[in-house]
Amino acid sequence: QKEVEQNSGPLSVPEGAIASLNCTYSDRVSQSFFWYRQYSGKSPELIMSIYSNGDKEDGRFTAQLNKASQYVSLLIRDSQPSDSATYLCAVNMYQAGTALIFGKGTTLSVSS
């Protein structure tokens, strides 16, 4: 069974704070992991991808991957009201070929 689990939230943080979003996945042989952002009524938009254990930084975003724990996270530093959206964790699982399997998403609300 291909599963990607996320807390649905909402996660509320004040402007300028760090937001931490978490994701676990069921398929131990998964190799590629992605964070997408989805604004209400819009399509998923890629934020970051990560393939190796450890941290990957891109501007205010840091993705963290721990394959042994089957865990991937996204940190958003200096959160802005424009970061308010649903964040989708997506995993390329072996049994799905090249397709991505998405979690339900975590809704982030950043208050000014």
Place this chain on the structure above:
Amino acid sequence: EPEVTQTPSHQVTQMGQEVILRCVPISNHLYFYWYRQILGQKVEFLVSFYNNEISEKSEIFDDQFSVERPDGSNFTLKIRSTKLEDSAMYFCASSEGERSSGANVLTFGAGSRLTVL
């Protein structure tokens, strides 16, 4: 920046009617996908398409659904005899295929909202 184009943006149909959703993937992409998202629920994989044939499909993608690449640019999803529960946003996505890093990054279109009455 290259984008995936979907038409129509919104379609309303009567239960039992056939619907065709259209997508123009990014021109140098080789892999094409359809996903759906029922309101308030997660983005669900339907089907992937490569080299003019289905490469993977989910349990959702039953005989009611079909996909086709009728020419060099369009990629279509046909839903036969629509049901109320087919009401959802349908997203088309495309990708280059595996990059040197081993990842396959999907770019999504804006979606086609289907409402079945």
